[in-house]
Amino acid sequence: MQIDTIRQLPEYAALTRARKKIMWPLSLAVIVAYFALILTIAFEPAALGNPVSGGVTSIGVVMGLGVIVFCMIITGIYVYYANRVLEPLAQAIRKKAEGNA
Amino acid sequence: MKFNAPFALILSAMATCAWAQASSTKSVNTIAIIMFLAFVAVTLGITWWAARRTKTANDFYAAGGGITGFQNGLAIAGDYMSAASFLGIAGLVYTSGFDGLIYAIGFLVGWPIVLLLIAEPLRNLGKYTFADVASFRLQQKPIRILAASGSLVTVIFYLIAQMVGAGKLIELLFGLPYEVAVVIVGVLMTLYVTFGGMLATTWVQLIKAILLLSGATLMAFLVMVQFGFSFENMFAEAVKVHAKGNAIMAPGTLVSDPISAISLGIALMFGTAGLPHILMRFFTVKDAVQARRSVFYATGFIGYFYILTFIIGFGAIILLLKNPAYFTDGALTGGANMAAIHLSQALGGDVLLGFISAVAFATILAVVSGLTLAGSSAISHDLYATLVLKGDRDEKKEIRASRIATVCLGVIAVLLGIVFEKQNVAFMVGLAFCVAASANFPILLLSMYWRKLTTRGAVVGGGLGLFTAVILVVLGPTVWVDAFGFTEAIFPYKYPALFSVSIAFIGIWFFSITDKSASAAAEQSLFDAQFVRSQTGIGAEEASQH
Numbered sequence: 264m265q266i267d268t269i270r271q272l273p274e275y276a277a278l279t280r281a282r283k284k285i286m287w288p289l290s291l292a293v294i295v296a297y298f299a300l301i302l303t304i305a306f307e308p309a310a311l312g313n314p315v316s317g318g319v320t321s322i323g324v325v326m327g328l329g330v331i332v333f334c335m336i337i338t339g340i341y342v343y344y345a346n347r348v349l350e351p352l353a354q355a356i357r358k359k360a361e362g363n364a
Numbered sequence: 365m366k367f368n369a370p371f372a373l374i375l376s377a378m379a380t381c382a383w384a385q386a387s388s389t390k391s392v393n394t395i396a397i398i399m400f401l402a403f404v405a406v407t408l409g410i411t412w413w414a415a416r417r418t419k420t421a422n423d424f425y426a427a428g429g430g431i432t433g434f435q436n437g438l439a440i441a442g443d444y445m446s447a448a449s450f451l452g453i454a455g456l457v458y459t460s461g462f463d464g465l466i467y468a469i470g471f472l473v474g475w476p477i478v479l480l481l482i483a484e485p486l487r488n489l490g491k492y493t494f495a496d497v498a499s500f501r502l503q504q505k506p507i508r509i510l511a512a513s514g515s516l517v518t519v520i521f522y523l524i525a526q527m528v529g530a531g532k533l534i535e536l537l538f539g540l541p542y543e544v545a546v547v548i549v550g551v552l553m554t555l556y557v558t559f560g561g562m563l564a565t566t567w568v569q570l571i572k573a574i575l576l577l578s579g580a581t582l583m584a585f586l587v588m589v590q591f592g593f594s595f596e597n598m599f600a601e602a603v604k605v606h607a608k609g610n611a612i613m614a615p616g617t618l619v620s621d622p623i624s625a626i627s628l629g630i631a632l633m634f635g636t637a638g639l640p641h642i643l644m645r646f647f648t649v650k651d652a653v654q655a656r657r658s659v660f661y662a663t664g665f666i667g668y669f670y671i672l673t674f675i676i677g678f679g680a681i682i683l684l685l686k687n688p689a690y691f692t693d694g695a696l697t698g699g700a701n702m703a704a705i706h707l708s709q710a711l712g713g714d715v716l717l718g719f720i721s722a723v724a725f726a727t728i729l730a731v732v733s734g735l736t737l738a739g740s741s742a743i744s745h746d747l748y749a750t751l752v753l754k755g756d757r758d759e760k761k762e763i764r765a766s767r768i769a770t771v772c773l774g775v776i777a778v779l780l781g782i783v784f785e786k787q788n789v790a791f792m793v794g795l796a797f798c799v800a801a802s803a804n805f806p807i808l809l810l811s812m813y814w815r816k817l818t819t820r821g822a823v824v825g826g827g828l829g830l831f832t833a834v835i836l837v838v839l840g841p842t843v844w845v846d847a848f849g850f851t852e853a854i855f856p857y858k859y860p861a862l863f864s865v866s867i868a869f870i871g872i873w874f875f876s877i878t879d880k881s882a883s884a885a886a887e888q889s890l891f892d893a894q895f896v897r898s899q900t901g902i903g904a905e906e907a908s909q910h
Binding site for chain 2: 275279286289294298312314318319328334339
């Protein structure tokens with residue numbers, strides 16, 4: 264099947280659109296979360312030493328461990344979305360391409 | 365080439381003799397030695413098994429493409445979690461608390477980026493190395509030379525850091541002379557890679573990941589159980605015994621100015637997505653679905669591991685600072701990097717100490733094997749096959765070249781390990797990440813997503829990124845002042861990634877859009893076909909049948 268024919272498939276348009284919709288926002292979320300922490304470390308380090316709720320555990324430690332957990336959650340969200348939305352579209356395209364090969 | 369079992373036996377005999385000699389002078393942990401020898405025996409057995417299954421280039425570089433997503437996720441974790449990051453981060457937490465967490469986070473945040481932007485198109489477009497992807501629609505020769513240079517620079521710096529760390533660690537743990545330790549590491553990694561290729565390397569990494577994760581889990585559990593599984597109780601106790609008191613809960617001196625902070629962040633986040641030994645692992649799975657699954661598991665394992673390391677660092681503060689037995693002349697015996705090792709003894713006596721020591725050794729072997737394989741693939745698949753073999757794609761010759769390159773890299777790694785023994789090599793991992801972020805990552809990312817990229821843009825911009833990263837590190841405080849002994853650095857910042865990554869991207873952009881040659885137009889017109897393949901996997905390399 265010709266590349267141009269594949270590109271004109273409605274599933275192809277849907278796939279690239281769906282991927283863009285998830286890929287860039289999630290990437291941006293990770294970048295923003297990480298650099299927000301890095302910039303706070305750079306400009307307001309003392310603020311991160313404040314306790315969360317009267318104890319010893321500081322805001323910085325909670326935010327730091329939070330970013331680690333956040334990264335794991337982001338990868339989970341993407342894989343869930345990719346398996347549910349992206350993969351069926353990609354499979355449909357591959358099937359049509361094979362059928363017309 | 366046959367796997368030489370007698371040679372391997374001679375090697376183990378050599379090691380045992382050296383130990384027998386060493387043990388007469390220093391106290392040596394027998395459990396550590398037995399566990400280490402068991403690990404070596406098992407991994408050499410795997411290498412022998414893998415050697416019989418490694419026949420084609422696809423077997424050698426990509427383990428035949430038959431690794432599952434879960435296995436690959438674990439192997440990626442095994443490839444990535446180095447002894448340096450285990451002992452180094454635990455040591456940094458032990459010394460200054462929160463600062464250790466900054467590194468731990470940095471080493472993890474690259475993974476979502478690898479998953480979201482890189483993993484699937486990489487698997488769909490490439491065959492064995494990331495240069496396959498970068499040169500997909502560009503000119504083979506210049507792009508492969510550049511990509512291989514970026515890979516080799518990254519691999520060599522990373523390798524030096526690991527070899528020196530390995531030598532020191534083994535010297536301390538097993539009482540072996542530094543040079544003997546470095547040679548043993550070099551010989552073992554060369555054996556794994558030369559004979560067993562990617563299949564043996566993958567299994568070494570898998571076993572190591574399981575050992576390291578269980579060892580660290582056990583240690584963190586034994587720490588947390590003392591505080592009723594309450595972080596608050598643990599932190600409260602640590603603040604009480606640490607000389608810096610409450611300051612260990614906030615950023616300290618690791619990141620001193622905003623430029624360095626942002627630079628370090630960029631290097632760690634985007635460097636991960638440009639590490640050749642990591643990128644290479646994505647060609648061992650069947651398709652993009654498995655590649656995606658690999659990163660999901662890898663991120664989970666690596667993130668979990670760094671949380672454990674953080675707990676282990678705090679455990680070390682509480683349990684070691686009160687106990688003078690772990691100190692020599694007022695400082696922790698063997699330096700702060702030994703915090704996790706001493707803690708294992710404090711928690712579980714000689715048995716746990718032996719186990720964690722053997723795990724640390726296994727960790728080093730798994731990481732250096734992955735690096736060596738990536739380096740030899742860059743030499744054989746990107747340089748030798750493109751420049752020497754040219755159109756004559758003879759797999760046998762290519763694999764032979766790869767094996768020769770592996771042996772050469774093994775020798776180089778041992779020599780550099782011995783040369784750099786007395787140097788502070790901690791900056792080299794940072795430099796490896798910086799080069800990966802400044803040269804490999806921009807070329808790879810833009811070749812996948814930016815239509816207007818041309819060969820000229822990639823070569824000039826990527827070359828500038830590579831060059832700037834290396835030069836600025838040399839002129840900066842870590843090399844110019846700390847290593848060369850000058851009083852003032854020419855370039856004031858420790859981490860140059862902010863500048864070198866920007867220069868790479870601007871260079872690639874500028875020299876691509878101003879490229880009006882006919883070949884540039886042809887390269888840009890190939891983008892659509894490449895994008896279809898990267899998105900759908902149509903035409904992607906398939907796993908070989910076994």
